[in-house]
Amino acid sequence: MTQYSEKVMDHFMNPRNVGEIENADGEGTVGNPSCGDIMKMYIKVEKDVIVEARFKTFGCGAAIATSSMATEMIKGRTIDEAMELTNEAVTEALGGLPKVKRHCSVLAEQALQSALDDYFKKKGLPSPIILKPEEEVHDH
């Protein structure tokens, strides 16, 4: 019996959107200081819409599943919509995570925020993103 939902297992075993995007419009790398896992996220943007999102995660199964789901959820969304995506929404879409693994979903949210921040900077625009330190991101 696994403590993970079927969706988590599915995204862990068959992660979507793994890889890099060359000349990405935004990319961000974040690390989880408590476990040392690292995640990198890339976005390609056309007319304010995210047309492609990819990630690379050097981390645990929950981090892989949440980054896979997060990239699926932002594809086709506008930058404004993507900015609203929270780790809670990603976790919910996965059918939940065991409490001890919820901090892993924070990594996906932070990687996305960091990629969006980079997107604004690359465009020479002031970034509205406030990168939150891990302890300020809700993990419950």
Ligand code: FES
């Ligand atoms: Fe490090 Fe999950 S244990 S992100």
